[in-house]
Amino acid sequence: MLTNIKMEDIWFATYETFYMTIIALIGTAIIGIILGLLLYLTSKDGIWENTILNVIVASIVNIFRAIPFIILILLLFPFTNFLIGTIRGPSAALPALIIGSAPFYARLAEIAFREVDKGVIEAAKSMGAKTSTIIFKVLIPESKPALVSGLTVTAIALIGYTAMAGVIGAGGLGDYAYFYGFQRRQFDVVLLCTVLILIIVFIFQFIGDFISNKMDKR
Amino acid sequence: MISIKGLRKVYTSDNKKLTAVDDLTLDIENGEIFGVIGYSGAGKSTFIRLLNRLEEPTAGNIIIDKQEITSLTKNELRAARKEIGMIFQHFNLLWSRTVEDNISFPLEIAGVTKEKRVKKVQELIDLVGLSGREKAYPSQLSGGQKQRVGIARALANNPKVLLCDEATSALDPETTNAILDLLVDINKKLGLTVILITHEMNVIRKICNRVAVMEKGKIVEQGNVLDLFSHPKKNVTKKFVAQLMEPGSEDGTEDIENLLNNVNHDGILLRLRFIGESTNHTLISQLAKKFPIDINILQGKITQTQTGGFGTLITQFIGNDKEISNAVEFIRNETSVEVEVIRNAN
Numbered sequence: 079m080l081t082n083i084k085m086e087d088i089w090f091a092t093y094e095t096f097y098m099t100i101i102a103l104i105g106t107a108i109i110g111i112i113l114g115l116l117l118y119l120t121s122k123d124g125i126w127e128n129t130i131l132n133v134i135v136a137s138i139v140n141i142f143r144a145i146p147f148i149i150l151i152l153l154l155f156p157f158t159n160f161l162i163g164t165i166r167g168p169s170a171a172l173p174a175l176i177i178g179s180a181p182f183y184a185r186l187a188e189i190a191f192r193e194v195d196k197g198v199i200e201a202a203k204s205m206g207a208k209t210s211t212i213i214f215k216v217l218i219p220e221s222k223p224a225l226v227s228g229l230t231v232t233a234i235a236l237i238g239y240t241a242m243a244g245v246i247g248a249g250g251l252g253d254y255a256y257f258y259g260f261q262r263r264q265f266d267v268v269l270l271c272t273v274l275i276l277i278i279v280f281i282f283q284f285i286g287d288f289i290s291n292k293m294d295k296r
Numbered sequence: 297m298i299s300i301k302g303l304r305k306v307y308t309s310d311n312k313k314l315t316a317v318d319d320l321t322l323d324i325e326n327g328e329i330f331g332v333i334g335y336s337g338a339g340k341s342t343f344i345r346l347l348n349r350l351e352e353p354t355a356g357n358i359i360i361d362k363q364e365i366t367s368l369t370k371n372e373l374r375a376a377r378k379e380i381g382m383i384f385q386h387f388n389l390l391w392s393r394t395v396e397d398n399i400s401f402p403l404e405i406a407g408v409t410k411e412k413r414v415k416k417v418q419e420l421i422d423l424v425g426l427s428g429r430e431k432a433y434p435s436q437l438s439g440g441q442k443q444r445v446g447i448a449r450a451l452a453n454n455p456k457v458l459l460c461d462e463a464t465s466a467l468d469p470e471t472t473n474a475i476l477d478l479l480v481d482i483n484k485k486l487g488l489t490v491i492l493i494t495h496e497m498n499v500i501r502k503i504c505n506r507v508a509v510m511e512k513g514k515i516v517e518q519g520n521v522l523d524l525f526s527h528p529k530k531n532v533t534k535k536f537v538a539q540l541m542e543p544g545s546e547d548g549t550e551d552i553e554n555l556l557n558n559v560n561h562d563g564i565l566l567r568l569r570f571i572g573e574s575t576n577h578t579l580i581s582q583l584a585k586k587f588p589i590d591i592n593i594l595q596g597k598i599t600q601t602q603t604g605g606f607g608t609l610i611t612q613f614i615g616n617d618k619e620i621s622n623a624v625e626f627i628r629n630e631t632s633v634e635v636e637v638i639r640n641a642n
Binding site: 195197198200201202203204205206207208211215216219220222293295296 | 348350373374375376377378380382384386388389390391392393401402404405406433434435449453459
């Protein structure tokens with residue numbers, strides 16, 4: 079048991095998984111919140127009510143959510159090559175990871191904004207608040223716990239995506255499990271990679287729950 | 297101070313038109329507490345939102361403090377709203393902010409510097425009686441305390457007008473009274489004009505100077521609280537007044553009939569109506585001393601408003617017919633109490 083393990087390789091793969099997850103998560107949070115805000119603000123009775131823009135954003139979000147992730151990576155190869163200069167390695171996985179998970183998070187963010195009490199927004203308007211003030215001082219702070227727990231769910235999906243990206247050469251634990259474990263028939267490698275990925279998932283879940291609870295003053 | 301002319305709000309949905317506020321004209325004076333009462337669906341909530349254009353009027357104009365609100369651009373409107381405070385039935389505080397940060401919020405919007413904000417927030421916390429709760433979150437406060445935060449927040453930018461949207465409807469009677477006292481206190485201290493909408497007659501009675509009764513988007517009756525209470529003309533108004541005067545029955549008539557059937561047939565039954573200062577007079581004891589008659593009080597209630605007390609007593613005068621009619625004449629001619637004979641001597 080565990081005779082085929084090279085620990086330094088495993089640690090490097092773990093680092094790559096963390097790297098991909100965290101950077102992609104930051105990108106997903108930014109793009110997802112922007113798209114979520116657009117969906118929320120342009121919806122019916124929203125502050126920027128605009129049916130056309132709403133339909134466009136909603137379509138983009140729905141289309142990218144519908145494309146299976148492994149196919150999305152292949153589709154994005156030219157774009158990735160243009161942007162990063164290569165299609166191999168953890169950095170090359172980032173565009174696909176972000177584009178794959180941002181639409182998902184956008185929907186979660188939209189739901190979080192909808193949960194904000196309409197009365198509070200009305201109160202801010204009655205004080206003479208600008209839309210930017212309403213976004214940054216009311217909508218986002220008041221929906222923070224839901225935004226964070228949505229981000230936790232997204233992070234866990236992202237960890238799964240990094241493993242899939244690994245199979246086509248992105249690096250990380252998925253890559254290591256596939257090439258060194260599966261292809262070389264070293265089952266102990268696959269097992270160890272699984273355990274490490276589970277630990278990473280639990281870490282993200284724990285941190286996410288902790289922050290979300292801490293922020294919730296309701 | 298506030299002048300509203302021909303104000304109208306029509307909602308259109310699925311080709312159906314609903315007129316929430318219908319050709320409403322109203323003048324509100326500087327420094328008064330003006331109440332608008334009506335049942336739910338009367339349009340009063342829409343009306344108060346039209347005043348600061350949280351709802352856009354379909355027609356008509358609104359002038360607040362010489363500024364025509366209805367013709368302002370978006371930017372001008374934002375500036376004008378800083379001069380119009382508003383409090384809400386469900387308080388509408390930001391749960392993610394502490395008491396002091398909630399009160400500070402409108403000051404941040406107005407671009408007040410940090411130092412000035414801290415100072416002003418402390419003043420307001422003292423004014424509304426929340427000292428010691430500065431760091432609490434809304435979820436840790438009672439309903440009454442939440443509304444105090446709402447009031448402090450509404451006053452932060454020194455508004456000239458305070459709009460109260462059913463501000464006490466979510467509170468228990470005791471807390472309601474405390475919040476109403478606070479509103480009167482603020483009205484006197486800061487000379488603020490207060491407009492409130494409510495479905496509770498008690499709120500009107502306790503703090504308003506003038507009142508308008510709304511029904512189906514229109515103001516059906518308006519005037520001084522005492523006048524309106526003592527001589528309600530429209531049915532809605534009568535219902536509201538009865539609610540206050542004869543608790544237990546919706547319009548009060550049932551009680552009177554009951555009374556007539558159960559009281560013995562001696563003497564006459566009179567309804568004495570006390571308005572304003574007349575409530576201070578010692579009418580009953582004067583009558584008892586001046587005329588050799590017996591007076592039996594059957595039912596009654598005297599209540600206080602901002603401009604004096606008012607109420608009715610249903611009494612039975614027993615004795616010599618002539619002495620009774622002398623007593624009634626005395627009340628009619630010598631006092632400001634109104635007399636109505638409910639049942640004559642048999």
